[in-house]
Amino acid sequence: MPASEITIKLDRVSKNFGEFTAVRDLSLDVCAGRVFGLLGPNGAGKTTTIRMIVNITAPDTGNVYLFGRKIDQALQDRIGYLPEERGLYRRMRIVDQLRFFAELKNVRGKQAESKIDEWLERVKLSEWKNKRSMELSKGMQQKIQFITSVIHDPDLLILDEPFSGLDPINTELLKEIVLDLKRAGKTIIFSTHQMEVAERICDDICLLNRSRKILEGSLRDIKRSFGRNSVAIRCEGGDGVLDDPEFVSKLVRHVDEAQVLLAPGADAQKLLRRLIDSGAEIGKFEMMEPSLNDIFITKVTESA
């Protein structure tokens, strides 16, 4: 990919807190106009990585480049950041808070006012403009927090667990907004450990575990490289076959079907034959791409 499209470049970045290494020798490229998923279990170093990108902490070694420049204070105004730890001033009116956060990003006056109205309209909270945030429900507050990260029209938007605690309708609303921003050419970093959500909106992912990068690339390529080793099966009988470790490395039973991860070297066709031979009545037998969740679990367990 051409260098001009790279929004963020992390070059061999490390960060220690005393004895503890939060991020070790991490290099990353994040491209403009894409949603980049920064994934990993708790304590993997996601938040520290993000803080270095936002210039809240400086890396001990290595460099962070944003829009082709080494990160500095002025570049902060082009970033929108919604941290996982977030809140609002309880007693402040919504409009005052938004005005304050806009001002901190050097957006003021008429421009700020029109942005505030526009965004409140978009998340359907216009009539709450003059209320204090303590009067809002948790979900509403979360939408207001989201506005604080986009009010200055940033080129880079970093969202850390943006949907946690939101109901499906609001999740869908925010997801649409995020995808709109992506279409408008913004770069979006999306950090989560909800793999189903990441799977639906990320173009590229990077998987961190224990302060190291263990997987990186476009979601498409990664899934392809994992191959079709997962089978969704709905059948009556044949239980013994599915428990056979020669074919099946992992079996997950859902309400009316089972998901099978094939053992290395096992052949799906042979498994199907065995099931028929054992007299099972098969309603569904479908080769599946591995879910991001499966990849996540496999990789994290592997690297442990």
Place this chain on the structure above:
Amino acid sequence: MKKFLAVVKREYLQRVRAKMFIVTTVLLPGAMSLFGVVPILMLSIKTPPVRVVVVDQTGKLYDQLRQGLMSDESAQPANENNAEPRSPGRRGLTSFQLEEINAPDQSMDQLRNSLNQRLRQREIDGYLILPPDFLVRGQAEFFNNNPGDLFSPPALQSALNRAVREQRLIEAKVDNKTREELFRPVDLQAVKIGESGGRDSGSSFALVFGIGFVMYISILMYGQIVLGAVIEEKETRIAEILFSSVRPFPLMMGKLVGVSLVALTQLTIWGLAFSAFALYGVNLLASRGLPSFSIPGIPFSHYIYFLLFFLLGYFIYATIYALVGSMVTTAQEGGQLAMPIILLLVVSFYLFFPVSRSPDSSFSFWVSMIPFTAPVAMLVRIVTHTPPFWQIALSLLIGFSSVLVIMFIASRVYRVGMLMYGKRASIPEAWRWARQA
């Protein structure tokens, strides 16, 4: 800089608009003036005259006693008619209704019985018996049924004193003119040294003490608010959002300055209200013919020093509150850690005395350079024996630089503490954090 101003603006407007601010601003002077005015109002309530029966067995004193007590009633300035030292507050508080009984045919016991009867039936409030040898022995008895009445007996006593003295002079054949001459009051006028051009350090001292006191009160009131303002973003979990837009140092300075402007706004409102009240009060006193007190002759430069050192004192202590706020995660923890600050403040207050005794000693010099003690110590030195200008300037420079240094350390501790999260810093940890990038 713009972001710093945005923080200042938010802190200031949020707090000044709050109902709490308006309530305390209005209520406190209200409560204070209530404390001042109510007792005066209470004392000025008119009570019915005290009904006293006088049994004058000397037969010579009643008229003069009556004259003395009645002239008390008309509000004449103190000490005009009466050479007796009397506390002026009692004047006019009691009025009397006198009745003379001359009953030579009754025995003393009979008389007393009948008077006691009247006392019990509350027809009279008391009776005074002047025995025949009263002019010689000077002993009389006053019976009343109200031991809580603090005002009548002294009033009676002084009136009697005067009556007896007058009568003794008459009996010594002193003529009217000489008597008048003898009773003519003197006029003692209090002259202030300050008015003759010299230094009026008495009232300057009072002013320094007053400034120290206002400083103390405002630290007590606003230190906690600075602490709360610093903790606010931790408790509401906004800190990380802010850090993605503004550096910790302008953030902390913005908070300190914002809250301080609120404090100054409130103090100014109170100051103006107080001055208006005081001026009104002085005019009132003047209109009643009492000597008004003039503003002491303090050089103008001193007023500037007063203001500068007041600000220094306020800021130096407020920044320590900010530092404490940067170390803790909840306001309760902060309250405990803040206790020693008050102690330090009180200690600096007590320096008032050693420094005023020897303002030029090296001890005084050093304590007026240490930022925590400088505000009081230097002001005392300025009003007693003004030190060279460079010392004053140096003290201010050290003080205000310390404010910046403490705020810088606080912002470091704040940031590192926030990134580590959820933990109160010990002092060594805070020190390590401050040095950590």
